[in-house]
Amino acid sequence: MKKIQHFVNGQLFSGNSKRVGKVFNPATGEQSAEVILASTKDINDAVANAAEAFESWSNKPPLQRARIMFKFKELIEKNSDELTKIIVSEHGKVYEDAKGSLTRGLEVVEYACGIPQLLKGEFTENVGTDVDSWSIRQPLGVCAGITPFNFPAMVPMWMFPMAIACGNTFILKPSEKDPSCALRLAELLKEAGLPNGVFNVVNGDKESVDALIDNKEVAAISFVGSTPIAKYIYENCAKNEKRVQALGGAKNHCVVMPDCDLDQAVNGLMGAAYGSAGERCMAQSVAVAVGGIGDKLVNALAKKVETLKVGPGMDKQSEMGPLVTKEHLEKVKGYVDLGVKEGAKLVVDGRDFKIQGYENGYYIGGCLFDNVTKDMRIYKEEIFGPVLSVVRAKDFNEALNLVNKHEFGNGVSIFTRDGDSGRTFSNKAKIGMVGVNIPIPVPMAFHSFGGWKRSLFGDQHMHGPEGVRFYTKLKTITSRWPSGLRSDPEFTMPTMK
Numbered sequence: 001m002k003k004i005q006h007f008v009n010g011q012l013f014s015g016n017s018k019r020v021g022k023v024f025n026p027a028t029g030e031q032s033a034e035v036i037l038a039s040t041k042d043i044n045d046a047v048a049n050a051a052e053a054f055e056s057w058s059n060k061p062p063l064q065r066a067r068i069m070f071k072f073k074e075l076i077e078k079n080s081d082e083l084t085k086i087i088v089s090e091h092g093k094v095y096e097d098a099k100g101s102l103t104r105g106l107e108v109v110e111y112a113c114g115i116p117q118l119l120k121g122e123f124t125e126n127v128g129t130d131v132d133s134w135s136i137r138q139p140l141g142v143c144a145g146i147t148p149f150n151f152p153a154m155v156p157m158w159m160f161p162m163a164i165a166c167g168n169t170f171i172l173k174p175s176e177k178d179p180s181c182a183l184r185l186a187e188l189l190k191e192a193g194l195p196n197g198v199f200n201v202v203n204g205d206k207e208s209v210d211a212l213i214d215n216k217e218v219a220a221i222s223f224v225g226s227t228p229i230a231k232y233i234y235e236n237c238a239k240n241e242k243r244v245q246a247l248g249g250a251k252n253h254c255v256v257m258p259d260c261d262l263d264q265a266v267n268g269l270m271g272a273a274y275g276s277a278g279e280r281c282m283a284q285s286v287a288v289a290v291g292g293i294g295d296k297l298v299n300a301l302a303k304k305v306e307t308l309k310v311g312p313g314m315d316k317q318s319e320m321g322p323l324v325t326k327e328h329l330e331k332v333k334g335y336v337d338l339g340v341k342e343g344a345k346l347v348v349d350g351r352d353f354k355i356q357g358y359e360n361g362y363y364i365g366g367c368l369f370d371n372v373t374k375d376m377r378i379y380k381e382e383i384f385g386p387v388l389s390v391v392r393a394k395d396f397n398e399a400l401n402l403v404n405k406h407e408f409g410n411g412v413s414i415f416t417r418d419g420d421s422g423r424t425f426s427n428k429a430k431i432g433m434v435g436v437n438i439p440i441p442v443p444m445a446f447h448s449f450g451g452w453k454r455s456l457f458g459d460q461h462m463h464g465p466e467g468v469r470f471y472t473k474l475k476t477i478t479s480r481w482p483s484g485l486r487s488d489p490e491f492t493m494p495t496m497k
Contacts, residue, residue: 001031001033001034002032002033002034003020003033003034003035003036004023004033004034004035004036004179004180004183004203005036005183005203006036006038006042006046006200006201006202006203007182007183007186007187007200007201008045008046008049008197008200008201008202009046009049009053009196009197009200010190010195010196010197011196012183013042013046014036015036015038015039015041015042015045016039016041016042017036017037017038017039017042019036019037019039020034020035020036020037021034021035021037021176021177021203021205022034022035023035023090023176023177023178023179023180024090024177024325024326025089025090025092026090026091026092026321026322026323026324026325026361026362027092027312027313027314027321027322027358027361028358028360028361029326029360029361029362030360032089032090033180035176035179035203036203037176037203037204037205037207037208038173038202038203038204038207038208038211039207039211040207040208040210040211042202042204042208043171043202043204043208043211043212043215044211044215046171046200046202047142047171047212047215047217047218048217049196049197049200050142050169050170050171050197050198050200050217051141051142051169051217052197053169053195053196053197053198054139054141054142054168054169056195057164057167057168057169057195057197057198058138058139058141058167058168060167061116062115062116062119062165062167063116065115065164065165065167066112066113066114066115066116066165067193068189068192068193068194069109069112069113069115069161069165069192070113071191071192071193072109072161072188072189072192072194073106073109073110073113074192075188075191075192076102076106076109076185076188077106079184079188080099080102082184083102083153083181083184083185084098084099084102085314086152086180086181086184087101087102087152087153087178087181088313088314088321089180089313090152090177090178090179090180090181091149091150091152091177091178091279091313091321091324092277092313092321092322092323092324092362093276093277093279093313093321094313094315094318094319094320094321095313095314095316097275097276097313097321098153098313101151101153101154101276102153102154104154104442104445105151105153105154105155105156105157105158106157107444107445108157108158108161108162108445108463108467109157109161110445111161111162111445111446111463111464112161112162112165113165115165115166115468118465118468119137119166119468119472121134121135121136121137122134122135127478128480128495130480130481130483131478131479131480132478132479132480133476133477133478133479134476134477135474135475135476135477136474136475136476136477137166137468137469137472137473137474137475138167138472138473138475139166139167139168139471139472139473140168140219140220140243140471140472140473141168141169141217141218141219142168142169142170142171142217142218142219143159143163143168143169143170143171143218143219143220143221143222143471144170144171144172144173144212144218144220144221144222145159145160145163145170145171145172145173145221145222145223146173146209146212146221146222146223146224146225146233147159147172147173147174147175147182147223147224147225148175148224148225148281149175149177149178149279149324150276150279150280150281150324150384151280152174152175152178152179152180152181152182153181153185155224156172156174156182156185157185158222158224158449158462158463158467159172159222159462159463159467160172160199162463162467162468162470162471163222163471164194164198164199166468166471166472167472168219168220168471169197169198169199169200170198170199170200171200171201171202171212171218172186172199172200172201172202173201173202173203173204173208173209173212174201174203176203176204176205177324177325178324179201179203182201183201185201186199186200186201209233210236213233213236213237213240213242214240216240218242219242219243220242220243220244220470220471221233221237221242221243221244221245221246222244222245222246222462222470223244223245223246223247224247224281224462225247225248226248226249226382227248227249227382227408227454227455228248229248230246230247230248230249230456230457231246231248231454231457233246233457234246234457234458243470244457244458245450245456245457245458245459245460245461245462245470246456246457246458247281247450247451247455247456247457247462248408248451248454248455248456248457249281249382249408249410249454249455250281250282250283250382250408250410250411250451250455251285251286251379251380251381251382251406251407251408251410252272252282252283252284252285252286252408252410252411252412252413253284253286253287253288253402253403253406253412253413254268254269254272254284254286254287254288254412254413254414254415254439255288255290255393255399255400255403255412255413255414255415255416255425256269256287256288256289256290256293256297256415257290257291257293257396257414257415257416257417257418257421258290258291258292258293259416259417259418259421260293260415260416260417260437261415261417261437262293262296262297262300263300264415264437265297265415266297266300266301266304268413268415268437268438268439269284269287269301269388269439270301270304270305270308271439271440272284272413272439272440273285273287273366273386273387273388274305274308274319274320274366274386274388275320276320276321277320277321277322277323277364277385277386278332278383278384278385278386278387279323279324279384279385280440281410282410282411282433282440282441282442283384283440284388284411284413284439284440285382285383285387285388285389286372286379286388286389286390286391287301287388287389287390287391288390288391288392288393288399288402288403289390289391289392289393290393290394290395290396290398290399291393291394291395294370294390294392297390298347298368298370298390301347301368301388301390302347302348302368305347305348305350305365305366305367305368305388306348306366308320308365308366310350310353310355310363310364310365310366311355311358312355312358312361320366320386322361322362322363322364323362323363323364323385324362325362326362328362328384328385329362329363329364331385332364332383332384332385332386332387333351333364335377335378335381335383335385335387336349336350336351336367336387337351338377338378339369339372339376339378339387339389342376342377342378343371343376344369344370344371344372344373344376344378344389345369345370345371346367346368346369347368347369347370348365348366348367348368349365349367350364350365350366350367350386351364351365351367352365353365364385364386365386366386366388367385367386367387367388368387368388368390369387369388369389369390370390371390371392372389372390372391373391374391374402374405376389379391380406380407382408396421396424396425400425400428400429403429403430403431404428404429404430406453407453407454408451408453408454408455409430409431409432409451409452409453409454409455409456410431410432410433410451410452410455410456411431411432411433411434411435411440411441411442411451412429412431412433412434412435412441413434413435413436413437413438413439413440413441414426414434414435414436414437415437416436416437422436422437430452430453431451431452432450432451432452432455432456432461433449433450433451443464444464445463445464446464446465447464447465448460448461448462448463448464448465448466448467449461449462449463449464450462450466
C-alpha cells in the first residue's frame with residue numbers, strides 16, 4: 001500500500017506518528033493509499049523549520065520572490081496534465097473540471113508574480129516642516145492554511161502563493177481525503193527555486209489543526225471548510241492572538257426572473273448545481289423561481305438532469321463524477337430522504353444510480369426538488385452534493401428577502417433581462433459575491449474571494465488585494481533629520497507645523 005508522507009524543509013518527511021488515514025479512488029471505491037496523520041510534535045517541527053527559513057526568506061527582495069513565482073507558474077503549466085489526473089484520482093471530479101480548477105489556482109500565482117508592484121508603499125514628503133512619513137507592508141512570519149477536499153489545488157493556491165510572495169513562510173494542511181496534489185505542488189515549488197522550509201505540507205486531522213492553532217510561532221491561519229469548523233478556528237485563533245480568515249459554508253441561491261433567457265438560466269444552473277457533483281462552496285443549490293416561470297423552469301431542468309452523464313472522471317463523456325467518499329455519499333442520500341420526508345416534491349431521483357463495472361464507486365445521479373420551502377432543512381443546510389432545490393417566490397422582493405434572510409452569504413446570482421432588477425439586486429443582496437446572468441460569480445485573482453454572514457469569519461477575503469493585506473502588517477515611519485539645532489523638550493501631544 002502506497003504511504004503518503006509530509007513535505008517539510010524541502011524533503012519528504014514521515015514524522016513520528018503511527019496514525020494513518022485511508023485515501024480512496026472515488027470512481028472505483030478502492031483504497032489507493034494510506035496517508036500519515038501528523039502528531040503535535042510533527043506540526044511543531046515543521047513550524048520550527050518554517051520559522052528558521054523566515055529569517056532569510058523575508059529579507060529576499062520582492063523581485064527575487066516574484067521570479068520564483070514566475071518559474072512555479074511555468075512548471076504548473078508544464079505539469080498540468082499530471083496534476084489534473086492526481087486531482088481526478090483522489091477527488092473524483094471530471095478531468096476538464098479538475099483542469100479548470102487548477103487554472104483558477106494558477107491565476108493567483110500569476111497575480112503573485114506582480115508582488116513587487118503590490119508591495120509598494122506610500123510616501124508623503126513634508127507632513128510637517130522637514131518631516132517625512134511613509135507606510136510599508138512587511139510579512140507576518142509563519143502562516144498556515146487548512147484546506148478542504150473539494151479543491152485540492154485551487155484553494156491551497158488561493159493562500160500560499162500570496163503568503164510566500166509577501167515574504168512569509170507557509171505550512172499547508174490539506175484534506176487527508178486527497179493529499180497528493182499538495183505534495184506535488186511542494187515539489188514543483190522546490191524545483192522552481194524556493195528555499196527549503198519556506199513551503200511545507202503536513203497531513204493530518206483535528207490534532208494537526210489544534211497544534212497549528214496552539215503553536216505561538218504561527219502568526220496567521222487561513223481556512224476553507226464548513227461553518228462549524230470555521231467558527232471553531234476563528235474563535236480559537238483569536239484566543240491565541242492570531243490573524244485569521246475562515247471561510248465557512250454556503251447555500252447559494254440563483255434567482256430566476258420571469259423575463260430571463262430561460263435557456264441561459266437552465267444551462268447556468270445545470271453547471272452550477274451539478275458540476276463537480278455539487279461539491280463546491282460556490283455551487284448553486286437553490287433556484288428561486290419568481291412569478292409564473294416556476295413550471296417552465298422545473299420542466300426544463302428535469303429533462304436535463306435526467307440525461308446528465310454521470311461516470312468516472314477520466315471518461316471524456318462524463319459530465320459529473322462520483323462523490324469523494326462512501327460516507328459523504330450516504331450523507332447526501334440522507335438529505336434526499338429527508339427532503340422527501342419534509343414534503344418537497346422529488347422531481348428527479350438519483351439515489352439508485354449505478355454504473356456497470358463501477359458498482360463500488362461513490363456515485364449518485366442528479367437530484368431535483370420542487371416546492372421546497374424556507375422551513376425545510378434541505379433549504380437551510382448545506383448538502384454539498386448534486387441536489388438542487390426549487391423554491392417559488394411571488395415577486396422580486398420576496399426572492400430578495402429569501403436571499404437576505406438565509407444564514408449563509410457566500411454567493412448569489414440573478415438571471416434577468418431587466419437592468420433595473422439586476423442593479424437593484426446587486427446593491428441590495430447581503431451576499432459577498434453576486435452574479436448577474438453569471439451562474440458562479442467567483443472573482444478573478446486580481447479581485448478577492450469571500451462571503452458575508454456565516455460564510456466568513458474574519459475581516460478579509462482571500463487572494464487579490466485582500467490577500468496582500470491579510471499576509472502583511474502595515475508599518476508607518478515618520479522621520480526628521482537634525483539640522484544641527486537642538487530643540488527644547490515638548491510635553492504636549494505632537495502636532496505637525
